[in-house]
């Protein structure tokens with residue numbers, strides 16, 4: 001694993017200068033008449049200039065060439081299954097479960113390996129969500145990608161991502177996540193078959209949720225978020241491709257140098273990674289199953305109070321101790337969409353059928369919950385303190401938007417489990433009436 005240096009913190013003002021270039025950052029100002037070492041100053045804004053201070057995000061880069069030095073963008077047709085068309089197939093209110101998606105055998109990199117499963121909304125009006133599966137096996141060579149449409153929350157499932165960004169380098173392994181925000185240029189290096197999940201949000205940015213009565217500490221700690229430190233290459237390349245996703249379509253522009261030429265930067269608009277093992281799990285220690293919002297790592301809020309464009313929720317290893325309680329997830333119908341993925345291990349509500357690298361989608365008001373085996377077992381289990389398996393990690397992207405599946409998600413991927421509904425069919429009527437005409441409790 002490469003030994004990259006990171007800056008800890010979330011939402012902080014960071015400062016980073018390549019160690020060999022002291023004073024590359026101007027002192028006390030952002031745009032001196034001439035920058036040190038002949039660098040150019042360039043600002044990247046992730047919020048309106050006039051946004052309130054608490055959510056005003058921007059970074060100043062000191063780079064070898066401004067990003068504007070490139071030839072015109074042309075349409076790029078590499079990522080065949082990237083989509084933002086939510087009307088490709090008729091709506092489907094069924095419970096959906098996908099078997100693990102196949103990583104292609106032929107050479108394919110991170111950008112070309114973006115496959116959109118579902119989504120909603122519109123990048124032009126800056127409101128929406130898209131869920132992609134990335135599957136690749138080779139590194140991005142002489143190309144950088146950036147997303148004009150929103151932020152990318154990347155959840156590796158198989159294979160590590162060695163990511164070069166304008167801010168420096170980040171190494172992200174399964175059970176870690178990273179967020180690369182709108183407009184940030186990056187390139188992904190991999191060493192073999194690689195797969196993971198991406199939640200793209202067109203609105204605002206992810207933040208750590210408020211803690212309310214939990215207090216000042218709990219869930220994801222700000223200091224466990226890691227931002228890269230300045231790293232650059234001064235590399236002339238005949239045809240370096242900058243690929244942009246703009247209004248849902250990809251475009252490519254050629255330039256004669258690497259995009260990763262930032263010698264120093266400062267700001268609060270940054271990429272970051274987080275190790276899910278650092279999450280402090282909070283749960284009921286008396287009775288009942290808490291709502292999964294207690295497991296929220298990051299949330300991208302909508303303008304409606306408490307209602308997310310995406311909550312990123314995890315189901316980590318933990319103790320389960322509730323008394324007189326059906327401990328697995330309850331049966332559920334929700335005004336939110338629930339997309340789940342499995343990084344490793346098993347998911348407690350479905351011991352069979354939901355595999356690492358697969359997914360489920362329970363859409364708005366689509367009923368779901370424990371399968372028959374889980375219900376049967378958990379209704380009769382002895383309620384001792386129980387460790388929910390080590391090495392397990394599933395997650396949910398929960399959205400207030402009503403997501404539609406793409407043609408790839410519904411048909412082309414050929415991974416939909418047509419038998420998924422069967423897992424609930426054995427749940428029988430346990431209702432009994434006593435001789436006095438009252439309902440009675442029975443052992444199920």
Ligand SMILES: O=C(O)Cc1cc(O)ccc1O
Nearest residue numbers: 291292329330332338349368
């Ligand atoms: O399995 C699911 O659907 C996710 C989920 C988990 C949980 O603990 C409670 C409700 C819920 O929707």
Ligand SMILES: [Fe+2]
Nearest residue numbers: 332334338368
């Ligand atoms: Fe649910």
